[in-house]
Amino acid sequence: MNYDEELKKAQETAEKLIRRYLPDEKSTPGRLAEAMNYSVLAGGKRVRPVLMLKTYEMYGGTDMGLIGPFAAAVEMIHTSSLVHDDLPDIDGDLYRRGRKTTHAEFGPALGVLAGDALMNWAYETAVLAYDGGARSGRTESAGGAETDQTGAVRGNRECGDARGERVTRALRVLLTRTGICGMLGGQSVDVENEKNGTLQFPKETLDYIYLHKTAALIEAPLMIGAILGGASEKDTEVLEQVGRKAGLAFQIRDDVLDVTKTTEEIGKPAGSDEKNGKTTYVTLFGVSGADREAQRLTDEAEALLEGLSPDVHFLREYLDRLAKRSR
Numbered sequence: 001m002n003y004d005e006e007l008k009k010a011q012e013t014a015e016k017l018i019r020r021y022l023p024d025e026k027s028t029p030g031r032l033a034e035a036m037n038y039s040v041l042a043g044g045k046r047v048r049p050v051l052m053l054k055t056y057e058m059y060g061g062t063d064m065g066l067i068g069p070f071a072a073a074v075e076m077i078h079t080s081s082l083v084h085d086d087l088p089d090i091d092g093d094l095y096r097r098g099r100k101t102t103h104a105e106f107g108p109a110l111g112v113l114a115g116d117a118l119m120n121w122a123y124e125t126a127v128l129a130y131d132g133g134a135r136s137g138r139t140e141s142a143g144g145a146e147t148d149q150t151g152a153v154r155g156n157r158e159c160g161d162a163r164g165e166r167v168t169r170a171l172r173v174l175l176t177r178t179g180i181c182g183m184l185g186g187q188s189v190d191v192e193n194e195k196n197g198t199l200q201f202p203k204e205t206l207d208y209i210y211l212h213k214t215a216a217l218i219e220a221p222l223m224i225g226a227i228l229g230g231a232s233e234k235d236t237e238v239l240e241q242v243g244r245k246a247g248l249a250f251q252i253r254d255d256v257l258d259v260t261k262t263t264e265e266i267g268k269p270a271g272s273d274e275k276n277g278k279t280t281y282v283t284l285f286g287v288s289g290a291d292r293e294a295q296r297l298t299d300e301a302e303a304l305l306e307g308l309s310p311d312v313h314f315l316r317e318y319l320d321r322l323a324k325r326s327r
């Protein structure tokens with residue numbers, strides 16, 4: 001399979017998993033599940049689940065009942081952050097992923113609740129990995145836990161419960177990279193600086209924000225793919241560093257797209273950073289300086305990948321394309 005075929009297959013798998021684990025609108029009162037599903041199903045590049053699925057595969061993992069709930073969960077967390085980021089009291093954007101934002105479609109109260117509920121549903125989904133990935137009695141077939149005739153899961157609780165230990169470690173990564181030491185912590189520094197009217201703050205503050213609000217959620221899928229795939233501690237730490245550098249590069253490229261592309265091209269309002277008076281890599285270093293820094297960080301991330309034992313060709317190419325992406 002060539003790179004493009006591999007990417008297409010991983011995106012299709014991610015899409016299927018995300019849909020599989022979304023809440024059922026019919027069995028949920030009111031419009032909350034509809035608002036949650038609206039934002040997730042608006043599309044998006046599915047970068048985080050693709051990174052997770054391909055890292056897991058790189059370490060020989062084949063159990064969709066183990067990786068699937070986590071792949072869906074990381075996209076739910078990412079989407080919940082977008083829903084909240086667009087709220088009137090944060091960026092106040094009306095357009096995202098090529099359609100009206102969740103609060104613009106459902107009102108600000110449901111915008112808040114859909115973001116909260118997606119975050120919680122992500123954890124309700126990730127924990128399904130302990131028992132083979134099924135929400136109600138069914139289990140995955142692709143190498144996952146098997147069920148006997150009564151539907152009881154067997155095979156996961158033996159040998160010191162290696163599966164359970166991996167799931168717990170993966171959960172810890174997902175929670176910490178999302179919380180106050182991760183995405184939420186970075187976002188709070190971002191909004192506090194913005195609301196204080198701090199116009200241009202130094203690169204060190206900007207790096208703190210980017211490493212937390214964006215890179216933490218790029219580190220998490222790489223690390224979780226490695227942990228669930230049985231990688232060594234050392235490889236998992238290397239992948240954390242890869243995610244840190246690639247995640248910073250990803251956010252810097254986002255800064256560049258905000259000023260160089262149209263709203264139609266990026267599916268969200270172009271020029272939003274300027275409208276909100278934000279300090280970005282573009283305001284500090286200009287478009288070409290920002291692009292150079294994104295490429296430098298990506299080269300460093302790729303060099304780290306080369307030190308790993310499995311075949312890293314897909315991840316290397318993917319990170320490179322993300323640093324040059326046009327949406």
Ligand code: GRG
Pocket residue numbers: 043044045046047080081082084085090097115116119183184187213214250251254327
């Ligand atoms: C969820 C309770 C809760 C709070 C959210 C708003 C917030 C806290 C965090 C903001 C984090 C944020 C929006 C970071 C920007 C990261 C970024 C570059 C997003 C764009 O990601 P893409 O390009 O988007 O992967 P698609 O739409 O393709 O998925």
